[in-house]
Amino acid sequence: MSLKILIVDDSKAIRSVIKKIVTISGYQIDQIREAVNGKDAMDILAQDRFNLIVTDLNMPEITGMELLNWLKNNETLKEIPVIIVSAAGNFSQKEEALKKGASCFVRKPSLPEEIRQAFYEVLGISGHGK
Amino acid sequence: MENSKKIKKLLMNAIYEVFEKMFFVFLEPVERNVKYDMVASLNFDGSIKGQITAYFTHGMIENMLKNMLGPQANSITDEMIEDCAKEAVNMMGGNLLHKFDAEKAFYLFIPFFEKKAGVFMKQEDASTEPAWKLFFESEKNLLGIKLNIITA
Numbered sequence: 001m002s003l004k005i006l007i008v009d010d011s012k013a014i015r016s017v018i019k020k021i022v023t024i025s026g027y028q029i030d031q032i033r034e035a036v037n038g039k040d041a042m043d044i045l046a047q048d049r050f051n052l053i054v055t056d057l058n059m060p061e062i063t064g065m066e067l068l069n070w071l072k073n074n075e076t077l078k079e080i081p082v083i084i085v086s087a088a089g090n091f092s093q094k095e096e097a098l099k100k101g102a103s104c105f106v107r108k109p110s111l112p113e114e115i116r117q118a119f120y121e122v123l124g125i126s127g128h129g130k
Numbered sequence: 131m132e133n134s135k136k137i138k139k140l141l142m143n144a145i146y147e148v149f150e151k152m153f154f155v156f157l158e159p160v161e162r163n164v165k166y167d168m169v170a171s172l173n174f175d176g177s178i179k180g181q182i183t184a185y186f187t188h189g190m191i192e193n194m195l196k197n198m199l200g201p202q203a204n205s206i207t208d209e210m211i212e213d214c215a216k217e218a219v220n221m222m223g224g225n226l227l228h229k230f231d232a233e234k235a236f237y238l239f240i241p242f243f244e245k246k247a248g249v250f251m252k253q254e255d256a257s258t259e260p261a262w263k264l265f266f267e268s269e270k271n272l273l274g275i276k277l278n279i280i281t282a
Contacts, residue, residue: 010240011213011214011216011217011220012209012210012213013195013198013199013210013213013214013217014217016199016202017198017199058220058224058238058240059240060240086224087220087221087223087224087225087238088224088236088237088238090227090228090231090232090233090234090235090236091232091233092233092234092235093235107224107228108152108221108224108225109147109148109151109152109221109225110151110152111151
């Protein structure tokens with residue numbers, strides 16, 4: 001299966017790093033799109049469907065937590081797995097995100113291996129299913 | 131005094147972890163003023179409230195970007211520099227607060243950036259708020275960090 005992935009982060013450098021990690025993780029990628037905050041992500045999601053969303057929490061306009069709320073309350077989008085990659089990673093925030101339906105939480109700073117592990121947990125190794 | 135030492139140790143560990151994991155930069159503490167080219171700051175709120183400020187030399191940011199992005203960092207733009215500085219201070223702040231109290235929720239504000247040169251000095255400033263100052267060097271590039279805690 002080819003994957004369509006949406007990466008949401010206000011840092012272009014972080015988006016590039018995540019993009020690089022997912023690209024070299026052995027998945028068959030159809031498309032990777034980038035959004036600069038939750039609002040931008042909502043606009044993109046209104047027009048296109050994705051297999052996975054990777055999002056930061058602390059972003060201007062609409063935060064990652066607000067985006068997660070919106071996604072999980074949307075009948076057509078709620079099944080999309082969401083990986084949170086964020087510097088704001090205290091236990092209560094992690095717990096809240098997981099309770100709201102995030103599939104995985106990676107706290108920054110993180111090694112590429114930790115992000116890759118999150119992809120494996122959510123998508124299965126090399127995209128061949130869990 | 132004991133608490134002050136604890137915060138300094140947590141801050142140092144938070145900084146090392148961010149620079150080593152995200153930027154592959156190995157910092158060495160130094161006893162010297164930092165002649166900086168840019169500043170990035172992050173305010174935070176929660177069981178402690180305050181601000182962390184990072185004073186970067188251009189060379190330090192350039193090195194961080196090159197290590198993080200590889201060939202993509204061949205032509206470094208002002209936008210990339212600002213982005214990298216803000217993300218670094220965001221992660222240092224988040225990591226410090228996580229180390230300080232992983233159970234409590236802290237709110238991290240959006241980091242801000244100023245491209246201004248100056249000297250970050252070791253000598254005490256007039257502020258009465260508790261502040262910690264740290265100075266680092268890596269491959270002749272310099273970094274200064276200031277942590278202010280407004281309420282604890």
